[in-house]
Amino acid sequence: MELYQAFTDYHGMMDLTENLYRFVAQEVLGTTQIVYKGIPMDLGKPFERITMVDAVKKYAGVDWNEVETLEQARELAKEHNVEFEERHKKGDILNLFFEEFVEEHLLQPTFVMDHPVEISPLTKKKPENPEYVERFEFFMNGWEMANAYSELNDPIDQRERFKAQEELLAQGDDEANTTDEDFMNALEIGMPPTGGIGFGIDRMCMLLTGAEAIRDVLLFPTMKSLDSDKKAGKSGAVEEATANDNNGFFKDNAKIDFSNVKAEPLFEEEVDFDTFSKSDFRAVKVKECVAVPKSKKLLQFTLDDGTGTDRTILSGIHSYYEPEELVGKTLIAITNLPPRKMMGIESCGMLLSAVNNLKDSEDEELHLLMVDNHIPAGAKLY
Numbered sequence: 001m002e003l004y005q006a007f008t009d010y011h012g013m014m015d016l017t018e019n020l021y022r023f024v025a026q027e028v029l030g031t032t033q034i035v036y037k038g039i040p041m042d043l044g045k046p047f048e049r050i051t052m053v054d055a056v057k058k059y060a061g062v063d064w065n066e067v068e069t070l071e072q073a074r075e076l077a078k079e080h081n082v083e084f085e086e087r088h089k090k091g092d093i094l095n096l097f098f099e100e101f102v103e104e105h106l107l108q109p110t111f112v113m114d115h116p117v118e119i120s121p122l123t124k125k126k127p128e129n130p131e132y133v134e135r136f137e138f139f140m141n142g143w144e145m146a147n148a149y150s151e152l153n154d155p156i157d158q159r160e161r162f163k164a165q166e167e168l169l170a171q172g173d174d175e176a177n178t179t180d181e182d183f184m185n186a187l188e189i190g191m192p193p194t195g196g197i198g199f200g201i202d203r204m205c206m207l208l209t210g211a212e213a214i215r216d217v218l219l220f221p222t223m224k225s226l227d228s229d230k231k232a233g234k235s236g237a238v239e240e241a242t243a244n245d246n247n248g249f250f251k252d253n254a255k256i257d258f259s260n261v262k263a264e265p266l267f268e269e270e271v272d273f274d275t276f277s278k279s280d281f282r283a284v285k286v287k288e289c290v291a292v293p294k295s296k297k298l299l300q301f302t303l304d305d306g307t308g309t310d311r312t313i314l315s316g317i318h319s320y321y322e323p324e325e326l327v328g329k330t331l332i333a334i335t336n337l338p339p340r341k342m343m344g345i346e347s348c349g350m351l352l353s354a355v356n357n358l359k360d361s362e363d364e365e366l367h368l369l370m371v372d373n374h375i376p377a378g379a380k381l382y
Contacts, residue, residue: 001201002197003196004195004196005195005196006193007192007193008193009193009195010113010134013149013195014047016197017148017199018109022043028208029208032044034207034208037210039107041207042109047110047138048109049110049111051112052094052098052116056094056098058102060080062097064097067090067094070090073094074093076097082100083096090118091118092118092119095118099343100341100344103142103344104142104344105142106142108140109138110139110140111137113136114136115133120133120135121165121177122151122177123135123151123152124154133149133150134150135148135149136148141207143200144200144293145203146197146200147197147293148195148197150193150195151193151194151196155184155187159179159184162177162179165178174296174297174316174319175296202214213288214288214290260360262358262359279334279336280334281332281333281352282334282380283306283332283375284303284304284332285303285377286301286302286326287302287303287304288302289323289327291323297316297317298315298316299314299317299318299323300313301314301326301351304377305333306378307378311333312346312347313333313347314343315350315351315368317351317353317366317368321368330370330373330377331351331369333351334352337349351369353368354367
């Protein structure tokens with residue numbers, strides 16, 4: 001849910017958020033004390049408000065006020081094993097520290113304020129310190145529940161921000177924005193001081209109802225049709241059933257146009273069997289799949305790998321698939337890769353995809369490897 005209010009700022013959005021959560025909990029549960037998976041959370045007392053800089057100092061022991069240059073930020077990242085890319089600026093690295101060391105500790109209702117300008121292209125700068133902006137993220141249970149800011153209504157500043165975003169896009173940042181000329185025209189005509197916010201209503205419902213998975217609180221989750229199994233079982237309807245699934249399993253290769261496909265050359269270097277056999281390939285079932293907040297490309301999969309314990313894997317395929325369409329699918333994963341944190345979430349393994357280039361463009365196609373649902377979770381590939 002998104003809302004905007006004229007003649008207020010991010011402080012007004014904080015007050016609105018605090019009042020909303022407290023009111024809804026009281027109305028729905030009859031109390032402002034909630035418990036989710038054994039963790040008590042108190043919505044009755046004032047929510048904590050802390051700047052991102054102070055939060056990183058509190059949980060990582062790093063005082064970002066003393067970081068003056070990009071080189072210093074990179075050295076700190078290396079010392080603390082925080083992975084960064086060449087394009088990342090000082091503010092980007094501060095945000096990486098926040099995701100790595102802070103988010104998991106934010107169990108009680110907490111507003112994290114004053115983000116670096118590099119990661120907030122649509123937000124008004126703080127007048128007393130233009131390296132930071134008037135933005136907050138609201139956290140509970142270690143989850144981001146809302147994102148809000150004082151809207152940037154200066155068209156000159158906004159065009160400069162868009163220009164910086166275009167440069168990041170050219171450097172390979174898939175998360176960067178492009179210039180929106182219609183939006184720029186509206187700003188030039190005039191926009192009052194405004195506060196804006198986006199709420200994660202589904203996560204709010206999870207906390208208030210004790211739901212285990214986000215799918216349980218979605219109003220219209222993607223469902224398997226009641227007669228799909230019957231259709232698949234009829235020999236004369238196999239083509240129809242699989243066409244509805246859009247998976248191509250039973251489509252004749254002759255009916256698929258591969259004329260524009262450009263495959264990468266095969267590797268010339270050989271790999272011995274012992275080395276290959278060290279990779280543990282397993283069939284996994286998708287129990288839940290959601291978009292990762294603040295990421296345009298990452299999907300977070302909750303997987304059944306046959307062990308009885310859910311496995312989390314992140315995959316950058318959101319531009320090819322919507323999360324809802326992948327629930328219930330059987331995929332292939334490498335399960336013995338070392339865990340890796342992305343956007344503050346630990347990813348334990350890698351899902352396999354088939355990728356090919358196109359002859360007439362620089363674009364590429366990606367198909368997530370999906371196999372027969374008769375294959376049980378945890379089945380090993382040889």
